[in-house]
Structures are given as structure tokens and as C-alpha cells.
Amino acid sequence: MAWPLHALTVAPAEKQSQTSAHCRSRDGATRTTAPIAFDSGEPFRYDARVDEFPWPLYVSAFATGLVFGYVIQRGGFCLTRAISNAALMGDTTILRAYVLALLVAMVGVQALELSGAVDIPIRPLHWVANITGGLLFGVGMIVAGGCAGSTWYRLGEGAIGAAVVLMGFAIGATTVRVGLLRPVREALQRPTLTAGDGRAPTLYGVAGLSPWIVIVFLAIAGAVWLLRGRGEPEHGKWPWLPTGVGVGVMITVGWWASSFGERPLGITFAANTGEILTYPMVGFPTRITWSMVMAVAVPVGAFVGAWHAGEFRWKLPPGWSLVKIFAGGLLMGGSALIAEGCNINQGLTNSATLALGSLLTFLSMGAGAWATVWALYLRKG
Numbered sequence: 001m002a003w004p005l006h007a008l009t010v011a012p013a014e015k016q017s018q019t020s021a022h023c024r025s026r027d028g029a030t031r032t033t034a035p036i037a038f039d040s041g042e043p044f045r046y047d048a049r050v051d052e053f054p055w056p057l058y059v060s061a062f063a064t065g066l067v068f069g070y071v072i073q074r075g076g077f078c079l080t081r082a083i084s085n086a087a088l089m090g091d092t093t094i095l096r097a098y099v100l101a102l103l104v105a106m107v108g109v110q111a112l113e114l115s116g117a118v119d120i121p122i123r124p125l126h127w128v129a130n131i132t133g134g135l136l137f138g139v140g141m142i143v144a145g146g147c148a149g150s151t152w153y154r155l156g157e158g159a160i161g162a163a164v165v166l167m168g169f170a171i172g173a174t175t176v177r178v179g180l181l182r183p184v185r186e187a188l189q190r191p192t193l194t195a196g197d198g199r200a201p202t203l204y205g206v207a208g209l210s211p212w213i214v215i216v217f218l219a220i221a222g223a224v225w226l227l228r229g230r231g232e233p234e235h236g237k238w239p240w241l242p243t244g245v246g247v248g249v250m251i252t253v254g255w256w257a258s259s260f261g262e263r264p265l266g267i268t269f270a271a272n273t274g275e276i277l278t279y280p281m282v283g284f285p286t287r288i289t290w291s292m293v294m295a296v297a298v299p300v301g302a303f304v305g306a307w308h309a310g311e312f313r314w315k316l317p318p319g320w321s322l323v324k325i326f327a328g329g330l331l332m333g334g335s336a337l338i339a340e341g342c343n344i345n346q347g348l349t350n351s352a353t354l355a356l357g358s359l360l361t362f363l364s365m366g367a368g369a370w371a372t373v374w375a376l377y378l379r380k381g
Contacts, residue, residue: 080369081150101243
């Protein structure tokens with residue numbers, strides 16, 4: 001159904017943040033359940049019986065994380081570097097890979113939906129949280145020196161500083177999710193805009209077009225920009241073209257693979273980073289989730305890529321930078337829970353569904369990062 005722009009409305013409290021009430025089982029049958037409220041603070045749990053060992057969950061999650069970690073390591077895929085290089089040196093190589101990855105993922109997500117293989121939810125438009133969390137996340141990733149995904153793969157390259165960033169990220173995410181700042185998160189996520197029928201708005205919905213037509217327009221515009229870029233400098237990584245295609249394909253695979261264990265949620269490094277800290281400490285969440293296993297596998301895949309390319313080495317950050325990068329991780333973790341996802345989850349996984357909330361978050365992250373680069377490095381010339 002198409003929704004004109006003026007049809008966006010403020011959702012009443014009882015309808016805010018609801019996801020589809022239709023769930024597809026592994027045998028392909030569709031069943032209707034009560035509406036499930038989307039809450040970024042609640043863990044996604046595998047619902048198999050305790051006496052069952054969830055092989056599909058662990059195998060699909062580990063395989064997805066392993067391949068994704070290898071791909072993003074070999075491509076040097078990082079939103080922080082993409083924006084910093086473009087702003088400081090005019091080098092858009094990594095930024096082009098990011099744009100291409102999003103376009104490929106958009107095609108893949110729509111193909112999954114068309115095939116009926118996965119019932120992919122649309123993220124809500126919590127506009128205050130999307131903008132606020134996105135801007136703060138952009139600031140945090142510049143201060144930390146890496147985004148959520150790149151911090152995980154740098155761990156596999158031997159970067160000790162990445163572990164410091166991830167510790168800050170996990171603490172920040174947990175504090176905002178279930179700790180002292182939970183009321184702040186809930187208040188920011190309360191304002192919600194919906195389509196006229198109460199659904200989460202999408203770009204194709206407000207345009208009144210088929211999602212495929214919107215993707216074609218975006219692909220044409222993206223291709224013009226991608227092909228006008230200057231030559232790629234030598235950097236020892238994969239070129240932007242195979243990197244973008246590889247990441248986009250893995251974002252699509254992540255949606256399918258995550259359906260083996262839990263409701264589909266795709267590749268993410270937000271709440272699960274906090275869960276990896278809290279699960280062994282306090283047993284929260286109560287089970288190991290698909291996204292936890294996927295995240296742990298990423299540095300393993302990155303290690304394979306780095307070792308094979310001769311890029312693995314233990315790297316200690318300067319002592320004076322530890323507080324800075326920890327603070328950046330802390331800010332990234334907290335703001336990711338406010339924005340309902342990190343640069344991978346909201347920026348690629350869910351932006352590929354053309355959800356307005358995810359696209360707004362991604363743009364806010366880029367704006368926050370660009371403003372921080374300007375304030376730190378360009379403002380004084």
C-alpha cells in the first residue's frame with residue numbers, strides 16, 4: 001500500500017512501535033500472532049526448549065559472522081574512515097563501497113521479501129530518538145576512531161585499542177538499555193510517526209511507488225556518483241567495488257540466516273555487544289542469542305583475513321588515548337541503543353528495507369560524524 005507524505009501521523013500509545021503480526025515458520029507456513037511491540041531494550045531470544053541444542057542458530061550465526069568479518073577486514077570497511085577520508089583528503093573510496101553495499105542490500109532484501117523466504121520487519125520512525133541517537137553515534141565513532149563493525153574486525157587484526165572501545169560500547173549500551181539511563185531512552189523513543197494505516201513508514205510508501213521503482217531511481221543516482229569518483233589510491237585492501245558487493249550480499253544473507261534462530265533481525269552490533277558483557281556476568285539475557293554468536297565470529301573471520309594478507313600484528317594504543325577511545329565507545333554504545341541500532345544495523349541492515357526511521361538514523365550518523373571531523377580537524381584550517 002502506498003502512503004502519501006501527508007498521511008504520516010503521530011501514533012497513539014497503544015500502536016507505537018508495533019511490528020508485523022505475521023510470522024513465517026521454517027516450513028514456509030505463515031501464522032498470525034498477537035502484535036509484538038518493538039523495543040530496542042528487550043533482547044531477542046531463541047525460543048527452543050531448554051533440552052534442545054539449537055544447532056541452526058549457532059551454525060548460521062557463526063558462519064555469517066565469520067564471512068562478514070573476513071569481507072569487511074579485507075575491504076577495510078568502516079564508516080568512520082569513509083567519512084574522515086572524504087572530509088580530510090577528498091578520498092571517497094570507502095564511502096563508495098558503503099553506498100554500493102546499501103544499494104546491493106536493498107535489492108537483496110526486496111528479493112527475500114518477494115520470495116517469501118523471510119518476513120522482514122520494518123523499523124519504526126522514532127524521529128527524536130533516530131536523530132538524537134544518530135548524531136551522538138556519529139560523534140562517538142569519530143572520537144573512538146572506529147565505528148561498531150570496524151571495531152569488531154580490528155579486534156581480529158590484533159588492535160588492543162579495539163577491546164577498550166568495545167568495553168566502553170558494552171557499558172554504554174547496557175546503561176542505556178536496562179540501567180540508569182533507561183528512562184531517557186524510553187522518553188526519546190516515545191514520539192512516533194506512522195503511516196496513515198498505523199504502519200511504520202517507508203520511503204516507497206510516502207512516495208506512493210513500488211519499492212523496486214524507488215530502488216531503480218536510487219541505483220541510477222548512485223551509479224552516476226559512484227562512476228564519477230576519482231581513481232582509487234593503493235591501500236592494500238580490496239577495491240571498493242567487490243567490497244561493496246560483498247558487504248551488501250552479506251547484509252542480505254544476515255536477514256535470512258538470523259531467521260534460523262530468532263525472529264529475523266539481521267547483522268547488528270548494538271545490543272548484542274552489551275549482551276556479550278552482561279551474559280557471563282549476570283546472566284542477561286537468559287540465553288545466548290544469534291546476534292551474540294554472530295558478533296563473536298566477526299573477529300575470527302577478520303583474523304583469517306588479516307593473517308592471510310600479512311596484516312595481523314598486536315597493536316597497543318598510546319596510553320594517553322585510552323580514555324579518549326573508551327569515552328568514544330561509551331558514547332557509541334549508549335547512542336546506538338537510543339537510535340535503535342548502530343551504523344551497520346540501522347545504516348545497512350534496516351536502511352535496506354527503505355524504512356524512514358533507519359534512513360533518518362543513518363543520515364544523522366553521517367551528519368554527526370562529519371560535524372565532529374570539522375570541529376576537530378577543519379575548523380581552524
